[in-house]
Amino acid sequence: MDKILRINMGAAGGPQQSIEKAGEFAALGGRATTSTIVGKEVPPDCHPLGAENKLVFAPGMLSGSAAAISGRISVGCKSPLTGGIKESNAGGQAAQVLARLGYAAIIIEGQPQGDDLYKIHINKDQVTISVDNSLKLLDNYPLIDKLKQEYGDKVAYISIGSAGERMFAAASIACTDPELRPTRHCGRGGVGAVMGSKRIKAIILDDQGCENRQPKDADKFKAANRAFVEGIRKHPVAGEGLPAYGTNVLTNVLNEAGGYPTRNFKTGQFEDATSISGETQAALEIERGGSATHGCHRGCVIQCSGIYHDKQGKYLTKQPEYETVWSHGGHCGISDLDAIATLDYWDDNIGLDTIEMGVAVGVAMEGGLLEFGDSEGAIRLVRDEVGKGTPLGRILGNGAAFTGKAFAVERVPVVKNQALPAYDPRTVQGIGVTYATSTQGADHTAGYAVATNILKVGGDVDPLKPEGQIELSRNLQIATTAIDSTGLCLFIAFPILDQPETFQAMLDLLGSFYGIEMTGDDVVALGQKVLSLERDFNKKAGFGPEDDRLPRFFSSEPLPPHNISFQVPDEELDQLYNWD
Amino acid sequence: MQITVKLFASFQTGRFQCDVRSYPESTLVSHILQELAIPESEVGIILLNMIHAKSDQSLAEGDILAIFPLVGGG
Known part of the structure; x- marks a missing residue:
C-alpha cells in the first residue's frame, strides 16, 4: 500500500x-x-x-x-x-x-x-x-x-x-x-x-494479477497468524456463539437483563423477544435451507453472518444483525422475523443504515404516523416512501432526529443527531458513556462497554451503577480506535480482551508485518492520537461539552422494569478525554 | 418453591427453553446447574431477576433465573 x-x-x-x-x-x-x-x-x-x-x-x-x-x-x-x-x-x-x-x-x-x-x-x-x-x-x-x-x-x-x-x-x-x-x-x-x-x-x-501483501518477517507473521486464529477459535464467543447464532444472540441477553430498548425506549423488556431472538432466527434459517453461518469476507474465521431465506426457501437477505432486528423489531414493537428480514433487504437495497432507519420509523410511530407493531406499515414506509424519495420518505431518510422534529416527538434517542443502537443507557450505563462522548455520535461499536457490563467479557463492571463506567468506556474507545485502524474485525475484541496470548498474537501480527516491535502501549498511543484529532475536528466544527450528553429523558425518565435512570454525572463525562 | 428457569443458546440443546420447576428451600444456582448438567466453566452469564448473579447465590420463591453460555455480538 x-x-x-x-x-x-x-x-x-x-x-x-x-x-x-x-x-x-x-x-x-x-x-x-x-x-x-x-x-x-x-x-x-x-x-x-x-x-x-x-x-x-x-x-x-x-x-x-x-x-x-x-x-x-x-x-x-x-x-x-x-x-x-x-x-x-x-x-x-x-x-x-x-x-x-x-x-x-x-x-x-x-x-x-x-x-x-x-x-x-x-x-x-x-x-x-x-x-x-x-x-x-x-x-x-x-x-x-x-x-x-x-x-x-x-x-x-x-x-x-x-x-x-x-x-x-x-x-x-x-x-x-x-x-x-x-x-x-x-x-x-x-x-x-x-x-x-x-x-x-x-x-x-479488480485485483486480478495482484498478489497478497507480504510481511517483513514471514516466519514470525505465519506463527502469529496461527496463534491468532487458534485464540479466536477457542474463545466461546468468537468460536461458538457468533458462528452458531450470529450477533442476534444478544436479543435474549439484553431482554433478560432489562436493557432491551422497546417501543422507542419506553421499557427495557420486549414481551415478544423470544420470537425474534438469534436462537429462533438461526433455527429458521437452517429449516428454510439458508444458513446460520456465513463469512462477510474471505479469510474470516468467525463467520458471524448467515443467509436468510423467505417462506418459499428463496434468498431474501443476509442474516439480519442484532442491531437491525432490534431497530426494526423491538424498537418498533414488531415481532415478525420475516418482516424484519424484508426491511433488512430494503435497507441494503436502497442503501440505508439499518439502525438510523429503524429508529426513525420507531420515532415516527411515537409521533403517530403508524401504530407500534405495524410491520406492513413499516415495510411500506421504507420501500415505498424512502425508496421512492417521496416527501415523507425524505423526512424518514434523513434520520431519527429529523423525523422526530417533523412529528413533534419529545423522546428522540440520538446523540450528535445519530440514532442510539440497541442497548438502553439507563441499564447499560457504560455504553451510555460511549454514546454520549464518542466523536462519532451514538455508536455502540465506538467503545463496546456492553461486553464488560452485560456479557462479562474482559472484566466485570456493574451495568446498573455509574461507578467505573468512564474509565471502562475510555479504555474501550481508545482500543477500538486502534483496532478500527488495523482492518481486523472488531469481534476479535472478545478473545483479545479475555486471552492475553491472543492479544500478544495480534501485536505480533502487526509487528511482523511491518518489521517493528509492537507493544500494548503503541496500540494505546495510536488510539489516543486518532481520537484526539477526531475530537479536534469536532471542536472546530462547533461541538462542545454540551454535545457530549445523552438526551434529557434518559436522566428524567426511569426505565422499567429496573426503574433507574442514567446516573453518570456530566462532570465525569467531560473527563473522558483526560489525556487530550 | 417454584423457580422459572430459562436457558439460552447452546444450553437449550437437549434441555428446554423455559420451564417452571420445583426446588426445595435454600437451593443455590449451582444446584440447578448441576441438575441440568451444565458445567460452571461453560456458563457466561447468570441473570437472577434481571440482575447478574453468581452460582453460589440462593434462590427464593418466584425467582426467574436466566442462564447463558459466554456469548457476544453487537
Whole structure:
C-alpha cells in the first residue's frame, strides 16, 4: 500500500485523477488513515454535501495480507448526519482487494457540475472514471446485477443505492460479500450521501494479477497468524456463539437483563423477544435451507453472518444483525422475523443504515404516523416512501432526529443527531458513556462497554451503577480506535480482551508485518492520537461539552422494569478525554 | 418453591427453553446447574431477576433465573 489515489470530481473538463506516494500512510490504515486525512484536508465548518468535503476510503493495516479476519474497509468524511467527523467501516471484499491493488487510500474531492453519474473502475494497470447515466437511481441489488454483466464476478463492488444519490443523511455505502451481494455496509453517519454528492455511483475494484501483501518477517507473521486464529477459535464467543447464532444472540441477553430498548425506549423488556431472538432466527434459517453461518469476507474465521431465506426457501437477505432486528423489531414493537428480514433487504437495497432507519420509523410511530407493531406499515414506509424519495420518505431518510422534529416527538434517542443502537443507557450505563462522548455520535461499536457490563467479557463492571463506567468506556474507545485502524474485525475484541496470548498474537501480527516491535502501549498511543484529532475536528466544527450528553429523558425518565435512570454525572463525562 | 428457569443458546440443546420447576428451600444456582448438567466453566452469564448473579447465590420463591453460555455480538 505505497500509493494514494486522489480523484478531483470538480476539475475543469471532467474528473481528474492523480497518484501520490502514501508517505506516512504506508504504515497506517483504516480509521487512522481516513480520520487523519479528513482532519488535515477537510475544513471542519464546510457543508458536508458540498465540494469542500472529501470522501476517503482506506483498507486496514493488515488488509490484503494473509492475516485472518482483516477485511474491514474504513470510510471517512464530514458527516451530513452529525455535522462532525465520521468514520464508518464495513466488511465484505473491498478492503482486501483495494489493499492488494496497492492503495493506502482513495481520496475523492470536489464536485462535478451537472447531473452526470460516474463509476470508477480500478485494476492493476489503470483507473478509469466514466459517466454511466444508465445507473441512475438503481438500487444496490439491481445495480450490482447490471455491473456484473460488464465487470464480471472476480471483482469487489462499492456502491450507493437511491438513498445515496438522493443524499439522505441515513444513506450507506454498500460493499459486496464473497458472493457479490451488496450486504456489507458502511452504515453510519450518511457516508452514502457524501458519495452521492460527488456523483459517484459505484467503484469497481479488480485485483486480478495482484498478489497478497507480504510481511517483513514471514516466519514470525505465519506463527502469529496461527496463534491468532487458534485464540479466536477457542474463545466461546468468537468460536461458538457468533458462528452458531450470529450477533442476534444478544436479543435474549439484553431482554433478560432489562436493557432491551422497546417501543422507542419506553421499557427495557420486549414481551415478544423470544420470537425474534438469534436462537429462533438461526433455527429458521437452517429449516428454510439458508444458513446460520456465513463469512462477510474471505479469510474470516468467525463467520458471524448467515443467509436468510423467505417462506418459499428463496434468498431474501443476509442474516439480519442484532442491531437491525432490534431497530426494526423491538424498537418498533414488531415481532415478525420475516418482516424484519424484508426491511433488512430494503435497507441494503436502497442503501440505508439499518439502525438510523429503524429508529426513525420507531420515532415516527411515537409521533403517530403508524401504530407500534405495524410491520406492513413499516415495510411500506421504507420501500415505498424512502425508496421512492417521496416527501415523507425524505423526512424518514434523513434520520431519527429529523423525523422526530417533523412529528413533534419529545423522546428522540440520538446523540450528535445519530440514532442510539440497541442497548438502553439507563441499564447499560457504560455504553451510555460511549454514546454520549464518542466523536462519532451514538455508536455502540465506538467503545463496546456492553461486553464488560452485560456479557462479562474482559472484566466485570456493574451495568446498573455509574461507578467505573468512564474509565471502562475510555479504555474501550481508545482500543477500538486502534483496532478500527488495523482492518481486523472488531469481534476479535472478545478473545483479545479475555486471552492475553491472543492479544500478544495480534501485536505480533502487526509487528511482523511491518518489521517493528509492537507493544500494548503503541496500540494505546495510536488510539489516543486518532481520537484526539477526531475530537479536534469536532471542536472546530462547533461541538462542545454540551454535545457530549445523552438526551434529557434518559436522566428524567426511569426505565422499567429496573426503574433507574442514567446516573453518570456530566462532570465525569467531560473527563473522558483526560489525556487530550 | 417454584423457580422459572430459562436457558439460552447452546444450553437449550437437549434441555428446554423455559420451564417452571420445583426446588426445595435454600437451593443455590449451582444446584440447578448441576441438575441440568451444565458445567460452571461453560456458563457466561447468570441473570437472577434481571440482575447478574453468581452460582453460589440462593434462590427464593418466584425467582426467574436466566442462564447463558459466554456469548457476544453487537
